[in-house]
Every structure is written in C-alpha cells, then in structure tokens.
Amino acid sequence: RETAFLxxxxxxxxxxxxxxxxxxxxxxxxxxxxxNSLVGLYRFPRGVDISEYKENFEVWNPSRNLxxxxxxxxxxxxxxxxxxxxxxxxxxxxxxxxxxSLNAGxxxxxxxKIQARGSLDYLSDKVRQMFYASTAPALSxxxxxxxEADYQETLLYGDIIGSFEKKFGQFSLNGVIGGxxxxxxxxxxxxxxxxxxxxxxxVFNVANIIxxxxxxxxxxIDAHRQLQSLFATAQVGYKDIFFLxxxxxxDWSSTLPVNNNSYFYPSVSASVLLNELIDFGAARNVxxxxxxRGSFAQVGHDTQPYRTTDYLSSSDFxxxxxxxxxxxxxxxxxxxxxxxEVGLDLRxxxxxxxxxxxxxxxxxxxxxxxxxxxxxxxxTKRFANAGTIRNYGWELQINGTLIKTRDVQWKAYVNWxxxxxxxxxxxxxxxxxxxxxxxxxxxxxAYEG
Numbered sequence: 001r002e003t004a005f006l007x008x009x010x011x012x013x014x015x016x017x018x019x020x021x022x023x024x025x026x027x028x029x030x031x032x033x034x035x036n037s038l039v040g041l042y043r044f045p046r047g048v049d050i051s052e053y054k055e056n057f058e059v060w061n062p063s064r065n066l067x068x069x070x071x072x073x074x075x076x077x078x079x080x081x082x083x084x085x086x087x088x089x090x091x092x093x094x095x096x097x098x099x100x101s102l103n104a105g106x107x108x109x110x111x112x113k114i115q116a117r118g119s120l121d122y123l124s125d126k127v128r129q130m131f132y133a134s135t136a137p138a139l140s141x142x143x144x145x146x147x148e149a150d151y152q153e154t155l156l157y158g159d160i161i162g163s164f165e166k167k168f169g170q171f172s173l174n175g176v177i178g179g180x181x182x183x184x185x186x187x188x189x190x191x192x193x194x195x196x197x198x199x200x201x202x203v204f205n206v207a208n209i210i211x212x213x214x215x216x217x218x219x220x221i222d223a224h225r226q227l228q229s230l231f232a233t234a235q236v237g238y239k240d241i242f243f244l245x246x247x248x249x250x251d252w253s254s255t256l257p258v259n260n261n262s263y264f265y266p267s268v269s270a271s272v273l274l275n276e277l278i279d280f281g282a283a284r285n286v287x288x289x290x291x292x293r294g295s296f297a298q299v300g301h302d303t304q305p306y307r308t309t310d311y312l313s314s315s316d317f318x319x320x321x322x323x324x325x326x327x328x329x330x331x332x333x334x335x336x337x338x339x340x341e342v343g344l345d346l347r348x349x350x351x352x353x354x355x356x357x358x359x360x361x362x363x364x365x366x367x368x369x370x371x372x373x374x375x376x377x378x379x380t381k382r383f384a385n386a387g388t389i390r391n392y393g394w395e396l397q398i399n400g401t402l403i404k405t406r407d408v409q410w411k412a413y414v415n416w417x418x419x420x421x422x423x424x425x426x427x428x429x430x431x432x433x434x435x436x437x438x439x440x441x442x443x444x445x446a447y448e449g
Contacts, residue, residue, distance in 0.1 A: 012105040020097040027091055033078030034139065035089055040071075040082040048072065057083035058134075066201055068134035077138035088132035096124045111166040121155040133201040141197020141214075146204045149190040156183040175234040186223040192216040225305045226254040241276040245269045245295075253302035256332055263334040267297035289347035294340070301335040303368045307383050308332060326370060327382040335385075337364045352401040361392040363424075371430065386427030387446075393419035423448055 001016040029036050044050055058067035069088070071081040101119040108114060131145035139145065161178035191206050196214035198204075209215055231249040247267045254261070271293040280287050307328050312321040343358035366385040373382045396416045403410040423446050426433050436444045 010107045012103075014103040014105075016099075016101050018097075018099045020095065022095045023092070024094075025090075025092050026086070027093060035085060036078075037082035037085040040079050040085065043079050045072070053081055054083050057081050057087060064133075064201070066133060075134075075136045077136050080136055084135075089130070089135060090132075091127070091129040093125065093127040095126075098122045112162065112164045114160070114162050116158075116160045118158040119156075121153075121157075123151075123153045123155075125149075125151040127151075128204075130204045137195070141193060141195050141210070143198040143201035144204070145193050145195075146198060146206070146209060147190070147192045148206060149188070151188040152186070154185045157181070170239050172237040173234065175232070177232040179228075179230045181229070182227040184225045186220050188218070188220045188223075190216070190218045223305050224254065227302065228252040239276070241273045243271050247297075249300075251300055251302070251334075253334070255302045255305050255307065256334060257308050257330055260331070260333045261302075263300040263336070265298035265300045265336065267295065269293070269295035269297075287346075287348055288351050289345065291345040292343075293345070294342045296340040297338075299337045301337070303332060303335075303383075307368075323378065325380050327373070327377070327379045329383045332368060332383065333366050333385045335364065335366050335368055337362065339363070352404065354397075354399045356395075356397045358395045359393075360395070362390070364389045369433075371427065372433065384427065386425075386430065387433075388424040390422045390424050391419060392422075393417060 001014070003015075004013045005011070006013070033039055041050075053070060053072065056070050059070045060066075061068045069075055069081055069084045071084070073079075075081070099119065099121050101117070103115070103117045106114045127147065127149040129145075129147040131140040133140075133142065133144045135145065157180070159178055159180035161176055163174075163176045165172075165174045167173075191209065193209040193215050196210045196212050198208045199210055200208055229249060229251045231247070233245070233247045235246075236244045245268065248264070249266075250262065250264045252262050271291060274290040274292060275284075275287060278290075308330050310323065310328050313324050339360065339362040341358055341360040343356065346355040346357075347353070348355075365388050367387040367389065368383060369386055370381045371384045371386050373379060394417065397413065399411060399413045401409065401411050426446065426448050431448065433446045434443050435446050438444075
C-alpha cells in the first residue's frame with residue numbers, strides 16, 4: 001500500500017495491491033449428513049469397540065482386486081465408516097485472489113470535495129474431489145466418483161463522488177452527488193461423474209468418467225452482470241433543532257429487460273426536537289428531550305443474469321440438449337421494497353429515564369420468484385413478479401439509571417416488540433405456493449392472508 005499527498009495536501013492518492021494463495025486438503029463438510037465423518041461416530045453402537053473399524057476401515061475384495069469399505073452395517077448415503085470418509089473421500093481446493101484498488105481525493109474548496117475510487121477483484125477457485133470405489137452407492141458409482149470444478153470471477157467497481165458541507169446563517173447543508181458502476185464476470189466449469197461411475201476403479205481424471213446421462217456437466221461462459229447507478233443525498237438542518245434527510249438513486253441493471261431495466265428509489269427522513277421549540281415551563285427540569293422522527297424509503301433490486309430469455313442447456317456428457325425446467329420471463333420488473341417508520345424519543349429526570357417508541361411498516365412488491373406452473377406447459381416453474389409481503393409492528397425500549405454515584409453506575413433496559421408478517425398477495429391465479437421443501441413430507445407453504 002502506498003499513500004501520497006500532493007499540492008499542499010489538496011490531493012490524496014491511496015493505492016493498494018494484495019495477493020492471496022490458499023490451499024486446503026480434505027476439507028470436512030460443514031453440517032449436514034453427506035460425507036461427514038461425525039455422523040458415523042454418532043450412530044455407532046455404544047457397546048461395540050470401534051477400534052476394529054479404525055484399523056480395518058477397508059478390506060481386500062479378491063473378486064474386484066481392490067479394497068472396499070468395512071463397516072458394521074450396510075453403508076448409507078448419510079452414514080459410512082468415519083475412517084473411510086477421512087481416508088477415502090479425498091479433496092483438494094485452492095484459491096488464488098488478487099485485489100487492486102486506487103482512491104483519489106481532491107479538496108476543491110473548504111466546503112467541496114471530490115473523490116474517485118476504483119477496484120479490481122479477481123478470484124480463481126479450483127476443486128478436486130475423489131470418492132473411492134465402495135463409497136455409499138447413493139453418492140458414488142460402483143467404481144468411484146470424481147469431481148473437478150474451476151470457477152473464475154472478476155469484479156470491477158468504480159465511482160466518483162462530490163460532497164459538500166456548508167452553513168448559511170442558522171441553516172446547515174450537507175450533500176453528496178455521484179455515480180458508480182459495478183461489473184461482474186463469471187466463467188466456470190464443473191465435471192461430476194455422480195452415479196455414472198468411472199470406467200476404471202479409483203482412477204481419478206476427467207477422461208475416466210463414463211459419459212452417459214447420469215454424469216453431470218455445468219458451464220458458464222462470460223456470465224455478465226452490470227449495475228450502473230446515479231445517486232444524491234442531502235441533509236438540511238436548522239438551529240440544530242430540525243433535520244431533513246433526502247436521498248435519490250437510479251439504477252440501470254443488465255439482468256432486467258431493456259424496457260424495465262431502469263428503476264428509481266428515493267427516501268426522506270425528518271426529525272424535530274420539540275423541547276427546543278416548546279417551552280415546557282416548570283416541566284423543563286423533568287423533561288430533557290422530546291424528539292419526533294419519521295421516515296419513508298424505497299429500495300430497488302434486480303435479479304440474476306439470464307432470466308429473461310429461454311434457451312437450451314446441456315447437463316450431461318451424452319450431448320443431450322433440453323429446455324430447462326424453469327421458464328424465463330422477458331417482462332420481469334425490478335423488486336421494490338417500501339418502508340415507513342414514525343418514532344418518539346423521550347428523556348426525563350436529567351436523562352436518567354428514557355423511552356424510545358417506534359412503529360414501522362415494510363411492504364415488498366413485485367418479488368422475483370420461481371412460481372409453480374402446470375406441467376402441461378412443458379416446464380414446472382416460471383420466473384415471475386408475484387407476491388406482496390408486508391411486515392409491520394411496534395418496538396419499545398425503556399431504559400433507566402437505577403444507581404448513579406461517583407464510583408458506581410447501574411443501568412437497566414427493557415425491550416418489547418411485536419412483528420406481523422403477512423402474505424398480502426401471491427399473484428394472479430395463485431392461492432398457495434411452496435416456498436421450500438425439506439423432505440418428501442415437510443414443506444413451507446405460503447397462503448394469501
């Protein structure tokens with residue numbers, strides 16, 4: 001990193017570069033059942049000595065001319081010999097990352113400054129995973145399983161921001177105006193033999209994968225996402241009594257249709273100190289602060305790349321192309337979240353008692369979701385703008401100083417809150433929607449109301 005100050009410290013340059021190389025062997029999966037050595041330990045009968053299966057986690061099979069997994073019961077997709085898992089389900093992943101950044105700040109006048117920033121973040125991940133023959137058949141083919149994956153991601157970010165801070169008599173004005181660009185490019189390739197197995201047992205390379213419909217391949221070529229933005233903020237103050245904050249932002253997203261790729265969202269918030277405007281008379285010694293506040297804000301959001309046009313895809317080594325099970329939508333609109341809040345902040349008895357009360361209401365509209373459709377259409381789901389979700393409720397905090405001496409201070413806080421989450425609308429012709437499924441018997445389902 002290098003920092004430089006030029007032109008009598010009016011110009012500041014700050015540049016940095018970092019490089020990371022990380023290699024991890026045999027990473028244990030985080031949580032879950034599959035390929036986790038702890039599951040076999042937890043389920044092992046407590047009256048049996050496990051050392052036999054530690055020393056002999058694999059036994060020779062002369063008919064296959066190889067070692068096979070040894071366990072007290074049939075191996076399952078979630079339970080295997082833990083010593084087999086740690087010795088015969090092998091993995092290696094490596095990460096290379098380079099980050100470059102340059103910031104320039106120019107002090108134009110005492111009240112106006114300009115800042116420009118740019119950064120490049122390049123990430124490259126490589127993963128290899130090998131499952132030896134006799135790994136649980138739900139996870140691997142008879143001769144083993146091989147996974148190889150490459151992932152490269154390039155992030156480019158740049159912005160230019162002008163900020164000003166000035167007073168006009170009893171008024172103060174602070175503000176920011178600027179623009180930014182955020183660009184992401186992804187290339188990835190993943191081979192996975194899955195249960196298609198390998199031609200020769202325990203030979204781990206791509207050429208040894210049996211290339212039938214059970215094997216899996218996934219590739220992204222120059223998957224591109226770009227977000228361009230213009231924004232401005234301003235804060236107006238009067239006598240340090242009244243404050244008004246305004247923001248405005250417009251985004252242009254490459255992942256939305258051309259007709260809907262521009263979306264504007266503003267916000268406004270205000271607060272006033274009533275104790276400075278109103279003479280409370282004798283109560284002034286009791287009431288130290290009465291602050292009213294209110295705010296309204298909107299936030300826009302786009303979607304992932306390539307959800308607007310249908311295309312054919314290939315997901316196996318046999319070269320079969322097919323229409324994906326989810327239909328894309330050329331008329332997607334951006335998601336919009338609108339929220340408003342009002343609140344009261346009260347301080348009394350020389351600030352030894354405080355009350356903070358707020359009511360909020362958040363509404364999310366035009367959510368981009370994977371909606372179920374009739375299978376007669378040839379697909380099972382379709383990306384669509386559907387659903388209106390509303391969150392609203394109260395928050396109350398009371399705090400007090402129970403003891404306050406020169407040496408000891410004891411404060412206590414009491415919180416109370418109430419939140420309601422309501423499905424207002426699921427879209428035209430949709431009465432219910434399975435949000436998530438956890439097994440063949442457990443579902444999370446949303447209904448209107």
